[in-house]
Amino acid sequence: EADIYQTPRYLVIGTGKKITLECSQTMGHDKMYWYQQDPGMELHLIHYSYGVNSTEKGDLSSESTVSRIRTEHFPLTLESARPSHTSQYLCASTLSTTTGELFFGEGSRLTVL
């Protein structure tokens, strides 16, 4: 199995709370990604990073923010959660090689009441 970890796996919170979804990988990958996925649906890229201090917004507009202070760590933060943020968030990483394979975490399922 890939060495990429997401916490928490499940989170239920009330509207207006600040939350941070953690993602860490121990593979030394430089590129990291956050995807948003509703159950049984397609993946939407919301953030990506090509290395330390590099962050970019993805194709789907998101109110979340990310940071990349260390190579292995790529947390996603929502300053004020709303019910529309209820979804599954998948973190992934890859090395800058020509294979392009993404390694995925197990996902964080967020429910905002």
Next chain:
Amino acid sequence: AQTVTQSQPEMSVQEAETVTLSCTYDTSESDYYLFWYKQPPSRQMILVIRQEAYKQQNATENRFSVNFQKAAKSFSLKISDSQLGDAAMYFCAYRIQDDKIIFGKGTRLHILP
């Protein structure tokens, strides 16, 4: 725009039979990579098979093989001797030049015992 289209939202196959999942994509690039990912229920997304566009030979991984038709921009996945553990969402994906990987909407595969 780079797109990946999976025209079959759901498919079913009898155990031990063969099933083919279809995928088409749109690109103006000549060199790229294509992938099939598997997402079992409540489990991690994993790579099933990859294909380099410059290789004419179709990729094969045990019971999984692809039919890559570059001119037609088609990339189908064939699963032989289907097993209950093959039940999952299958995503076709395409890697574009700046290392973003674009996913299709997925095909949910049911295995009938």
